[in-house]
Amino acid sequence: MWQFFHKLGSPKWFFGIANRLMPWLLAGALILLLAGLVWGLLFAPKDYLQGNSYRIIFIHVPSAFLAQSVYIMMAVAAVVTLVWRMKLADVFVKAVAPVGLLLTFLALFTGAVWGKPTWGTWWIWDARLTSMLILLFLYGGVIALGRAISDEKSAARSVAVLVLVGVVNIPIIKYSVEWWNTLHQPATFKLTEKPSMPAEMWVPLLLSVLGLYLLFGWLACLRMKTEILAREQRTRWVKDYIQAGRA
């Protein structure tokens, strides 16, 4: 167990694992996303209230879902960075922060597009929307702080502290629709209850959420690999790797 844990901290070992894992992640992501989106966008039944405009849910919900869970993953990695000083955890935070920013933006953007036909407005200062906007700012702050500090080690730990401080926002986003009675509808999925929509709607949604998770996994591996190559450029194995690629 501990040996596994130590191995996990080794960039070289991760590099090998990522290489083997990535084709599977990408294939799974493409299959699930294709299935979920084609089913959802073309074949799922119309909503009795919102007609066809609800279909953006198949992009909106997965990206909003992932935007939050990426931040939570970053917070876990931040704890690992601070407690065990594991290099790989910091590589993860640095690699996925821009992805999280993009997902949050996507969630806000698709929300705006959805809001126009259903609420009659692009933007409203509702609790859920505002807290997602704060999440966007938090991702921006994490990226900015990471880039401002030149020393790699202290950048890693400073960013970890900031990520942990910002994590207070996640429960606020999660419960904003329940604490404040605002325009945004409550969660589509709950672990403890049966979905209130028909299966033809929630199954494709679930497929696209899982597909986006896999796509994120693939993207995280890709970006972490790049980061590792940049950081370890002076080591023997990276030189060998590049050489092998050229030959």
Added chain:
Amino acid sequence: MNAEARPAVRPHRNLVGGLSAMKAVFARDLRVAFRQRQDLLNPLLFFVMVVTLFPLGVSPEVSFLREAGAGILWVAALLSVLLSLDHLFRHDFDDGTLEQLVLQPQPLFLLVLAKTLAHWVLTGLPLVLLAPVLGVMVHLEGNSIWVLCLTLLVGTPVLSLIGSIGAALTLGLRSAGVLLSLLIIPLYIPVLIFGTGTVAAAAEGAAVGGYLALLGAFLMLALTLAPFAASAALKISLSNA
């Protein structure tokens, strides 16, 4: 900057407890600040000026000011706290006092807490005391002014405490000022929402107890957690320098 005018942290014997070390740091920070009075006045002047901008820039109508007044005062207070945060550790960082503080046998988070409290007494508290005057200038009605002062009294320490984390994180960086605002403003937003929400509720004649309790909860949370985060960040920033 005249380095000799700044009293040093007196060396303590090992036996000095955390509380008296806190008192010593607190008293020293106040003494340093009173020897540079202009630094004390600047955030206050800034506060008054930002508030002045709104009637001139948006509308001097009594009805608008009455509705937006609490928000204007809160935003101005938030900005002026933000502006003064850079001073919290900067001078001590530049002249090496901060390293001495880290080396003290007392836990660092207590000393950071003392410094943050001193910062609040020097910037937040004057804002609270000035707020009634500005409240009258933006035509807030009797009861709203007192509720506003109360929310600022509970809210500005939260701003100082959260801000201390950002100030510690950006210590020694070149574009620290802008970065500090970038990191800290998102964390200030909940405080702002509940601070102004309280005044809005009071203006409608609703009960404000719940809102004030939430602000108090923010204060407790910040008081217990922020000094730890700030002292961790300080250690990281110092090891970098």
